Amino acid sequence: MNNYKDDLTATVQELSHAYEELSLLYRVAGMFASLSIDDICSRMVDEAIDTLGVKTAAVLFLDDKTGVLYSKISRGSWDNTRTFSRDAEVIWKTIQTRKPSAFCRIAETPYRDYIPGVRSLMVCPIQGKVKTIGAIVVADKEGDQEFFSSDTKLLMAISSQAGLSVENAMLHAELEGLLLGAIRSLVKALEATSHWTAGHTERVTEYALAIGRLLNLQGDLLEKLKISSLLHDIGKIATPREILNKNCALSESELIEIKKHPGVGAEILGEMVQFNEVILCIKYHHEHWDGKNSLFGLKYEEIPLLARILSVADTFDALTSDRPYRPRREREEAIQEIKRCSGSQFDPAVVDAFLAWVNSTTLQYQAPLP
């Protein structure tokens, strides 16, 4: 009879562990859904400390280039400068076998020298779908208890959920980097056609973003403004070099040629369907607020806000930069010119934001020497 009772108690305890794990899985599902790697990692260590009742937790990332594990984030008594090369078997065994390992008395193992100041230790690999991200380490349970297999399952539940999210975030960052890299390459190709425009793109981008922030643009929209600004003159790739570099006033037909660049730019980028707002911003960045002299006949709010911002930023930089056919204007003079055109060429609300920015900054760009 007593045997049955013991069995039942053991079963209940086992079920209880399983229930704990189940509740954790419910809780962490979606918890790591973030595109910030730091965010995911910090939630991981918090969750590990909470669920397992350990004093220390650390996330280690594998550096693909050097093949060394470094500390990404930690809580408790963990030295963040610690790195683990391949001979640090205690951690690497986990990475290689993709299985967790636990040491209840690490001082009694050959691994004691790798992680000084720790009594008990458990390591779990952090695995994405295609790559090994690194490992999560927890150490020293409260009350100096041993690690049980239920603890291993809990830590695995955390690391496998988080692994996928970290991998997603990494891919996202990589794609974003690739996109910006491609955009900057295009800009370089453009600037190679005319030394007069060198630096123009970067400055316009900076001005436009400053105005955008003052207009309370955020996140995604600000990012689109940045990309639009970087690419706004891309259509000039199709403008004959002689016109771009001409050092006297342009003729009527040359002006017509130059004015094609917003439309051409939009055409060049037309394949990138995800870029619709960027394309429209580029297409309409020479439209005039009141519609008079608009290249495409748009006026007022018909012109996308991003284009209205870009228009002011672009004009201000053009005025304050030397051109082959005229010297640059003084900063104050350029500001007056923008003000004068508020309500006709430019959206007054954008001009107000521009003035607020320009009056609060001492920034004075020098046009690069030819």
Next chain:
Amino acid sequence: MSKVIVVDDEPFILMMIEDKLKTAKIDVVTVRESRHALERIRNERPDLIILDWMMPGLSGIDLCRRIKADPDLRDIPIFMLTAKGQDTDEEQGLQCGVSRYITKPFSPKSLLEMVQETVGNEQL
């Protein structure tokens, strides 16, 4: 010693909660049939009541209403266990005087912590 009454029609949940709370020296009374619960509560006078929401016969929320309607019992705090996703129940439950709403599957460890917060931790 604090006393907790747990009412749930699932025997495993009862055993698991009992096992967990006993590790913290909390006296646990388990009730499987909700229609007998009110009587047990009157007799046992627990410091805390844990009710399952979904029970055949008398639901946790009905039981909760009856407890709160009894002047002798209404001050006993109540925890309500419910299945995941019953968002609107939370509002209803709290209106019935439930002090905590705990979603199944819950962590036995954090349930114990919540119980200790409410009835006091006698191990300390």
